[in-house]
Amino acid sequence: MAQAANPSPAPDPASTTAMLVSRAQDGDVGAWSRLYQDSFDGLFKHVCFLTGDPLVAEDLVQEAFARAFTSIQRFDGRAGFNSWIRGIALNVVRMHWRRAQTTERVHENLTRMRSITAQGAGDPDRAHQQEVRMQVLYEVLRTLPEHLREAFILRDIEGLTVGEAAVELGITANNVAVRASRARAKIKEELSRLGWLGQGDA
Amino acid sequence: MTDVLEQWCQDSRGAIERKAEALVPTADFSDVMRRAHALAPDVVDAAKLEEARELAPVVDIRSSNPVGEAEAGTSDLALAGFVTDAREAVQRKVDERRLAPIGEAPTPGVASADSGSPRRAAGWTAAVVLLAAGVFAWVSVDVQSLLAPTPSAADAEQALLLEDRAGSGGRVESAGPRDPAPASRPRAARDAQTTTTTGDPEPEAIAITIEPEPAAASSKEPRRRAGPSLAELADRAEAQWRAKDLKGATATLRTIVRRGGRSSAAEMAYADLFTLASQRSDRGARQRLWRKYLGKFPRGRFADDARAGLCRAAGSGSAAACWSKYLRDFPKGSFRTEAERHQGGAH
Numbered sequence: 001m002a003q004a005a006n007p008s009p010a011p012d013p014a015s016t017t018a019m020l021v022s023r024a025q026d027g028d029v030g031a032w033s034r035l036y037q038d039s040f041d042g043l044f045k046h047v048c049f050l051t052g053d054p055l056v057a058e059d060l061v062q063e064a065f066a067r068a069f070t071s072i073q074r075f076d077g078r079a080g081f082n083s084w085i086r087g088i089a090l091n092v093v094r095m096h097w098r099r100a101q102t103t104e105r106v107h108e109n110l111t112r113m114r115s116i117t118a119q120g121a122g123d124p125d126r127a128h129q130q131e132v133r134m135q136v137l138y139e140v141l142r143t144l145p146e147h148l149r150e151a152f153i154l155r156d157i158e159g160l161t162v163g164e165a166a167v168e169l170g171i172t173a174n175n176v177a178v179r180a181s182r183a184r185a186k187i188k189e190e191l192s193r194l195g196w197l198g199q200g201d202a
Numbered sequence: 203m204t205d206v207l208e209q210w211c212q213d214s215r216g217a218i219e220r221k222a223e224a225l226v227p228t229a230d231f232s233d234v235m236r237r238a239h240a241l242a243p244d245v246v247d248a249a250k251l252e253e254a255r256e257l258a259p260v261v262d263i264r265s266s267n268p269v270g271e272a273e274a275g276t277s278d279l280a281l282a283g284f285v286t287d288a289r290e291a292v293q294r295k296v297d298e299r300r301l302a303p304i305g306e307a308p309t310p311g312v313a314s315a316d317s318g319s320p321r322r323a324a325g326w327t328a329a330v331v332l333l334a335a336g337v338f339a340w341v342s343v344d345v346q347s348l349l350a351p352t353p354s355a356a357d358a359e360q361a362l363l364l365e366d367r368a369g370s371g372g373r374v375e376s377a378g379p380r381d382p383a384p385a386s387r388p389r390a391a392r393d394a395q396t397t398t399t400t401g402d403p404e405p406e407a408i409a410i411t412i413e414p415e416p417a418a419a420s421s422k423e424p425r426r427r428a429g430p431s432l433a434e435l436a437d438r439a440e441a442q443w444r445a446k447d448l449k450g451a452t453a454t455l456r457t458i459v460r461r462g463g464r465s466s467a468a469e470m471a472y473a474d475l476f477t478l479a480s481q482r483s484d485r486g487a488r489q490r491l492w493r494k495y496l497g498k499f500p501r502g503r504f505a506d507d508a509r510a511g512l513c514r515a516a517g518s519g520s521a522a523a524c525w526s527k528y529l530r531d532f533p534k535g536s537f538r539t540e541a542e543r544h545q546g547g548a549h
Binding site for chain 1: 206210211213215217218219220221224225233234235237241245253257477481
């Protein structure tokens with residue numbers, strides 16, 4: 001009766017994860033699978049924001065987990081497991097970016113998108129408008145240097161605080177703010193140049 | 203950030219979130235391990251690869267329901283606290299069971315926060331009555347059990363003996379259920395939306411026979427009997443597991459299943475037994491446990507996994523039919539994509 005009235009509290013998630021990591025480092029495959037199960041959702045969403053493409057994100061997340069499991073012995077626990085694997089995922093995304101389209105191709109895509117959208121101007125479908133803007137924005141992001149792109153995505157799209165973004169990127173908060181600000185200026189300049197923004201918006 | 207660019211960012215975030223929610227990842231943990239093996243075969247060797255294949259599939263399960271969420275926006279606020287309490291109580295028990303086979307005993311702490319998608323009140327509203335009933339029934343069982351004398355160790359040993367006999371081929375008319383649990387439980391196993399509260403019809407008998415529980419053990423009202431409470435048994439099983447007394451842990455978990463009826467404690471005990479069967483690499487035992495589990499919890503937390511596991515184990519002649527029935531019973535199941543792949547050849 002006492003137990004039912006005062007049920008034992010749930011284990012702290014952080015300590016649960018720490019125990020799972022410890023077991024994973026001992027080679028417990030079941031622990032690896034649980035870490036994967038627990039971390040997948042959040043990491044997948046994070047990489048979706050970084051890439052703008054859930055299909056690409058799915059593949060990159062798999063790669064990130066694979067790399068994490070092969071290097072789990074190097075995890076020293078100073079940062080949480082989620083922070084550690086997000087760092088691995090960011091590196092995987094960076095490698096993906098470097099293999100991706102050239103700047104010239106990006107500009108071709110942007111020009112093509114503009115012509116398509118011009119034909120459908122006034123489309124009342126809000127979801128479609130969001131989709132188009134997302135595609136355009138991510139094409140523009142590809143024209144930015146990586147360090148500006150990352151700061152902008154984490155701050156302005158994913159919505160991390162300056163502090164959180166600083167931890168993710170391993171830089172100071174001030175540095176994050178400066179990079180994000182420069183990214184915004186470049187993005188607005190490019191959107192205006194392509195005709196997506198009016199003169200008053202730039 | 204200026205307003206115009208902020209709107210672009212909001213639009214992008216909305217579009218990405220919508221696409222991410224719509225995408226059901228098809229690769230699972232075993233695919234990750236294959237990649238890891240390719241990267242570092244000395245770290246992720248063939249034995250680990252095989253071990254990963256033996257585990258139940260681990261796939262991210264999106265149980266969010268944007269439509270339901272919108273509808274629940276006007277849900278009864280009076281129920282909100284009740285729903286939250288019930289949800290946290292169930293989540294606490296699930297988290298305890300997740301940790302049980304691994305590492306130390308649970309330490310005091312707050313209820314587990316969601317590690318992924320935010321819980322949505324809408325998805326829990328439909329399950330709140332059953333959750334509360336399950337918690338109250340479990341409490342009632344505990345009270346009754348405390349009044350009963352302690353069962354002898356022979357009871358647990360007898361259950362194990364009966365199970366072994368059944369495993370060698372004979373049918374045993376015993377109240378002892380077999381308790382396999384998926385070695386890895388998908389996120390949906392922690393979400394009440396995957397329990398019996400769905401509007402889907404009860405699944406028909408599938409090609410692979412599901413063994414219903416004998417009448418005595420299938421009663422929703424656990425029998426009064428001598429012995430410790432289900433919670434005490436669970437603690438005992440955990441202690442045995444940590445002490446690497448897997449045989450003892452197995453016997454104790456079977457006792458929980460036998461005595462626990464259709465309680466959440468019994469269901470969680472099944473989950474641990476699935477894990478133990480996987481650790482022994484005993485595919486036959488795991489399949490028998492899945493059938494027993496499905497006989498008692500046809501729409502339980504792990505029913506999706508158990509059904510898929512049985513379909514994967516089915517012979518080439520019956521796999522297509524098995525997956526077809528899976529799709530009918532779990533149209534939004536975690537293994538929908540795999541099931542549809544099997545239908546492609548059948549049509």
